[in-house]
Amino acid sequence: MNACRDSIQRGGKPRLNKVKASGGWHRFLEEIYRAELDKIWAQIRQGALIDSLNSYMLKLSRRSLNRVDKIIKFFIKK
Numbered sequence: 001m002n003a004c005r006d007s008i009q010r011g012g013k014p015r016l017n018k019v020k021a022s023g024g025w026h027r028f029l030e031e032i033y034r035a036e037l038d039k040i041w042a043q044i045r046q047g048a049l050i051d052s053l054n055s056y057m058l059k060l061s062r063r064s065l066n067r068v069d070k071i072i073k074f075f076i077k078k
Helices: 002-009 022-077
Strands: none
Touching: none
């Protein structure tokens, strides 16, 4: 404890003992974390894909309707 207090008084950082988690438990938690992240990213990718497809289909349908409208107007004028 004195070494820690002396280190702080001199302006340095106190030394902390590094504690490592056991390999099995650490890997287990890491796998759970990665699995959850994978699920989240899959949802993000799927949502982004669906949104982009919806906007693309909306653009296509608007173009198609405009073309059909022009064709109908062309034939009505004649």
